[in-house]
Amino acid sequence: MKYLLFLSGFACFFFGCQTAPSPLGIAADYLPSTELLRKGVVSKYYFHFTSADGYEKSTDIRYYLYQLLANDRLEITSYNAGFEPLETSQVYFKDNQEFLEQGKQFWQKDTFVTNILEPVLLNWQGDTARLATQTTFNRGTEEHLLLRQTHVVDTMIENQPAKVFYKELERHYDYAERENKTYQTQIRSTYLAGMGLYKQELYLETGTGNMELVEQMPRKTFLKRRASAPERVAYINPASTLDNSTSFKICDPHEWIYDYYNGNPKAGYRTGKRGLEEVFREKLDPSLFKEVSGYLTYRFVINCEGEAGRFVTEEASLDFKRMEFPAPLVQHCFEIIYNLDDWEAAVVREEAIDTYAYLTLKFRDGALVELLP
Numbered sequence: 001m002k003y004l005l006f007l008s009g010f011a012c013f014f015f016g017c018q019t020a021p022s023p024l025g026i027a028a029d030y031l032p033s034t035e036l037l038r039k040g041v042v043s044k045y046y047f048h049f050t051s052a053d054g055y056e057k058s059t060d061i062r063y064y065l066y067q068l069l070a071n072d073r074l075e076i077t078s079y080n081a082g083f084e085p086l087e088t089s090q091v092y093f094k095d096n097q098e099f100l101e102q103g104k105q106f107w108q109k110d111t112f113v114t115n116i117l118e119p120v121l122l123n124w125q126g127d128t129a130r131l132a133t134q135t136t137f138n139r140g141t142e143e144h145l146l147l148r149q150t151h152v153v154d155t156m157i158e159n160q161p162a163k164v165f166y167k168e169l170e171r172h173y174d175y176a177e178r179e180n181k182t183y184q185t186q187i188r189s190t191y192l193a194g195m196g197l198y199k200q201e202l203y204l205e206t207g208t209g210n211m212e213l214v215e216q217m218p219r220k221t222f223l224k225r226r227a228s229a230p231e232r233v234a235y236i237n238p239a240s241t242l243d244n245s246t247s248f249k250i251c252d253p254h255e256w257i258y259d260y261y262n263g264n265p266k267a268g269y270r271t272g273k274r275g276l277e278e279v280f281r282e283k284l285d286p287s288l289f290k291e292v293s294g295y296l297t298y299r300f301v302i303n304c305e306g307e308a309g310r311f312v313t314e315e316a317s318l319d320f321k322r323m324e325f326p327a328p329l330v331q332h333c334f335e336i337i338y339n340l341d342d343w344e345a346a347v348v349r350e351e352a353i354d355t356y357a358y359l360t361l362k363f364r365d366g367a368l369v370e371l372l373p
Contacts, residue, residue: 040219248309263346
């Protein structure tokens with residue numbers, strides 16, 4: 001936190017804080033400086049999700065690029081951990097309210113334009129705001145979004161002014177060939193002086209999400225990072241896998257493979273972590289891992305049909321140094337996982353997708369003590 005505040009203060013000193021009235025109104029006090037926004041600035045966030053029972057946990061990465069355009073519209077584009085754009089919007093500020101003027105969502109090289117019915121995204125001076133949109137996706141699926149700001153609180157965080165917005169989000173989906181669904185979310189968004197969105201808390205029926213700011217960088221730095229990433233970190237070469245002789249196929253090009261936690265529902269084992277623990281308690285042969293300690297990770301792909309394949313391993317000691325597990329144990333655990341047939345595909349925008357997944361077995365002194373994540 002102190003490092004981020006130092007960066008904010010240094011940027012203000014180096015570039016000069018705005019002295020002329022900002023087109024952003026009050027919001028200018030809680031966003032990066034107008035000079036930085038005109039150059040483009042990117043915020044990197046960790047997004048932590050915990051299931052309602054506290055048993056399932058995951059962490060994702062998101063990037064948000066903020067660019068103040070020549071017409072004083074603020075363009076905000078979000079990217080996933082693989083630097084792929086997810087959505088973009090243009091907003092403008094009037095009477096200390098933030099209005100959505102344009103919105104687009106991206107999915108597998110398609111672009112879906114948002115129809116704006118009620119435009120007020122945030123009210124920086126008053127308590128209430130109301131945003132309503134409608135978006136039509138593939139196969140006729142319609143998303144109806146209603147975001148209500150209920151109140152805002154002024155506070156201090158580490159001696160810096162901050163605003164906390166309390167919002168209620170309702171997403172309703174109309175499907176052509178299945179039952180309609182509605183999701184309710186309570187949101188608390190915190191904006192910190194000179195930095196923008198600092199953290200966001202989401203309370204869903206399925207669990208809680210916490211998004212925290214971990215880094216800010218100039219747009220040029222972000223674009224260099226994006227250009228230097230030839231493959232995603234999770235990429236699995238199908239030519240060098242434990243199951244390379246099988247007929248496993250993915251449904252889409254490998255560039256479109258998501259992470260298991262990106263879906264709603266997420267990809268995973270049908271009966272969850274507890275179900276996997278029961279399988280290993282029943283089938284694991286303890287004679288194969290006497291005195292073994294370390295992390296044995298199997299990374300693989302769950303395709304849109306709910307089939308698992310492209311298995312590779314990563315092996316590390318308990319202090320995260322590279323090591324090799326006994327080959328019979330690696331093969332034994334692989335066969336247990338490979339023979340499971342209760343995997344479920346992730347769903348994004350109501351379409352089943354291919355996803356990267358992993359399962360880590362933690363051994364300590366000859367005992368399997370935990371399955372991760």
